[in-house]
Amino acid sequence: xxxxxxxxxxxxxxxxxxxxxxxxxxxxxxxxxxxxxxxxxxxxxxxxxxxxxxxxxxxxxxxxxxxxxxxxxxxxxxxxxxxxxxxxxxxxxxxxxxxxxxxxxxxxxxxxxxxxxxxxxxxxxxxxxxxxxxxxxxxxxxxxxxxxxxxxxxxxxxxxxxxxxxxxxxxxxxxxxxxxxxxxxxxxxxxxxx
Numbered sequence: 029x030x031x032x033x034x035x036x037x038x039x040x041x042x043x044x045x046x047x048x049x050x051x052x053x054x055x056x057x058x059x060x061x062x063x064x065x066x067x068x069x070x071x072x073x074x075x076x077x078x079x080x081x082x083x084x085x086x087x088x089x090x091x092x093x094x095x096x097x098x099x100x101x102x103x104x105x106x107x108x109x110x111x112x113x114x115x116x117x118x119x120x121x122x123x124x125x126x127x128x129x130x131x132x133x134x135x136x137x138x139x140x141x142x143x144x145x146x147x148x149x150x151x152x153x154x155x156x157x158x159x160x161x162x163x164x165x166x167x168x169x170x171x172x173x174x175x176x177x178x179x180x181x182x183x184x185x186x187x188x189x190x191x192x193x194x195x196x197x198x199x200x201x202x203x204x205x206x207x208x209x210x211x212x213x214x215x216x217x218x219x220x221x222x
Contacts (some may be wrong), residue, residue: 052215073145090143092197137165
């Protein structure tokens, strides 16, 4: 019997998975590897449709905000998240993490036509951390709060002072980084905005 190529194997596996799940790569890896605990960084994107009418096609995939958002103010505010901080103000009540300390490596906010995109890379995230940050950034983008407010929220360590949690539609895990010794290829998992 001829040995199947890895591409044939992937096609076969993916044909038997639900449409929302796809395997891009598979290899045998060291026994000490753990998909969650071996990761060194994660990248999330949050996409907001910022126009007067809700999108008919993408309403389940992105969040909608009809009030104009100032993405420059949101970007300036987001820069205060860089570095190691106590993220208690952006942590869900039911979060089970032992520590609220996280290290944010990169953060940016930009506009692509009617979409406002938030991207954050950190060592790890607390439960609802990204959605809670985005909820507060939306308040700044709508000019309900000043740019410096994000820094004040970080200092206060009080979830009740921050904005409401942003909806789940629009949140995407776009990448996970691992040490090079595992030889895991990099994939751009999207969403493909730019």
